[in-house]
Amino acid sequence: MAAEAAGRPPKRAIFFVYDGGTGVGHLRRLGCIARRLQGRLSCLIVTGHRSAAHWFVPEECEYVHLPSWDSLLEAKARYWGRRPFVFLDEADAVRLRKAILTAVVEAFEPDVIFVDHLPLGAGEEIADVIKDTRCLKYLVTRGVLNETVNLRELVFGGKAGRYLDSYYHRILVATDRKVFDFAAQYNISPEIREKTVHTGYVTDSVPQGTVKTAREDRGLKDGDTWVVASAGGGQLGEPLIEGCLELVRAYPDVTFDIVQGPRSNIAWTWRHRDVIETGNLRLHRETHQMPFFHAGADLVVSSGGYNSLLEALQGNAKILCFPFWKDRRDEQYRHAARLRQFVDLDVSVDLSELPELFARAIGSIGSRGVRDRRAELDFDGTGAIERIVHRDLGLSG
Known part of the structure; x- marks a missing residue:
């Protein structure tokens, strides 16, 4: 039974899309999950991907566009022969995004937060949100990491590792374990290993x-x-x-x-x-x-x-x-x-x-x-995540 039919408003979920890389795959992955959850949850996606959002954000969901790293940092804008829309150093760019993210969370009051790829964001801009917001928090990872940019440290080490241990409810690995066993591959603590769940691949099915x-x-x-x-x-x-x-x-x-x-x-x-x-x-x-x-x-x-x-x-x-x-x-x-x-x-x-x-x-x-x-291969990652989230939120039926 739908939550609204039972006289209860749907739970709310925010999805923070990593946009510090080169592609739009992170938006695609979280968009698939949001589409599956929308209905029993109200899903809001927060992304710096402007041109891709109108395709990859499901019509039944909503999104907030953040000023992207590509338009904030001169080194990134230069790749396309552009200039930043506002001239800030990296610390000020992080502060701007952090302020916007905090305001979105305070306004939306989520029951669930999904964070993609890096537990603290590309510039630690979501660290305070993760620490201070009282709700369920999930890290979604594709499983296989780019080891030449020291992603082990950015995900499991230092402040990121402490936040995974202290504030995240689960790590959702969007990979079939038969292909890549995340916990076996990476030297993660027993506490983080206990929170880790292989869901299967997250993708839209193509009949x-x-x-x-x-x-x-x-x-x-x-x-x-x-x-x-x-x-x-x-x-x-x-x-x-x-x-x-x-x-x-x-x-x-x-x-x-x-x-x-x-x-x-x-x-x-x-x-x-x-x-x-x-x-x-x-x-x-x-x-x-x-x-x-x-x-x-x-x-x-x-x-x-x-x-x-x-x-x-x-x-x-x-x-x-x-x-x-x-x-x-x-x-x-x-x-x-x-x-x-x-x-x-x-x-x-x-x-x-x-x-x-x-x-x-x-x-x-x-x-x-x-x-x-x-x-x-297991392509039912969105179904597995839906079951996990419903169970963790106490949504029966």
């Missing part, structure tokens, strides 16, 4: 009927080969997109959809269009159809971001990954490498290998190859 429709809408017939290439949000993935564009003319019988991404710095000269079609290529600036493209393709070429991989795994695609984080200890490479036991996937940190690996993958489409085990 097989929708996959079929996506191919039909693209004009594909039986036997046609569809390649979808993207670099997630696009930032740092520009060389991969340029490499994929070079393949289009070499494979005139293959249908390509290549997506630059909303955070790419590749110049887009068509001011009033978001997609350009020439011959066997559709080039997209960005598209909200990405989950259906990835699930419907025969071959996905990707930088190996969490959401891109999960979308491709819901279809039948072969996968090529070229992470822009080049170290094999980092998330994009390590996660893709662990998935090789479940799906036909190649991963390389050397983009010069793209033509050879692409030719091999195209040539193997239609062959039986190794046994595909993607059906063994």
Whole structure:
């Protein structure tokens, strides 16, 4: 029975999206969870991602837009040839965001707080909110960490570790334990280990009927080969997109959809269009159809971001990954490498290998190859989180 039908107002949940990185995957992940919880909870997302929010924040939820690090810090704004909208040093930028976040929490009065990726935020701007707000607090992590930027320390060490121990109710690991065992991989304290729950992957499901429709809408017939290439949000993935564009003319019988991404710095000269079609290529600036493209393709070429991989795994695609984080200890490479036991996937940190690996993958489409085990993976992370939150809040039925 819905809370409002029982005469009780819904509980309230705030989702703080990490936006200190290069992509929009953190917003996608929390948006999936908010969509699942909305109804019995009223879900408010707080994010610095402006252009992506209108696609990835569920219509039934609401969001507050924070001034983003990209528009506050000169070093970040420079990547796109922009200037900050207001000139602040980093300490003042943190104070501004902290004041806004505190005001949002005081106004909304949440029963639950979800924090993504870093327990204290990119600049410790949510530390006081976590310490002082009386409600349930969950850290959501994709599980595999970028170890070259010392994320172990940023998540488990020092002040972050103390806050996880003292103020967080649970750590929700949005990964299938069969692929990556978070607690076994990282040296975490017994207290934090006790709070850690593997939920399975968090993603929007793509029904097989929708996959079929996506191919039909693209004009594909039986036997046609569809390649979808993207670099997630696009930032740092520009060389991969340029490499994929070079393949289009070499494979005139293959249908390509290549997506630059909303955070790419590749110049887009068509001011009033978001997609350009020439011959066997559709080039997209960005598209909200990405989950259906990835699930419907025969071959996905990707930088190996969490959401891109999960979308491709819901279809039948072969996968090529070229992470822009080049170290094999980092998330994009390590996660893709662990998935090789479940799906036909190649991963390389050397983009010069793209033509050879692409030719091999195209040539193997239609062959039986190794046994595909993607059906063994757990994609019900949002369902598991819903059950956990309802239980912790005492929402029966």
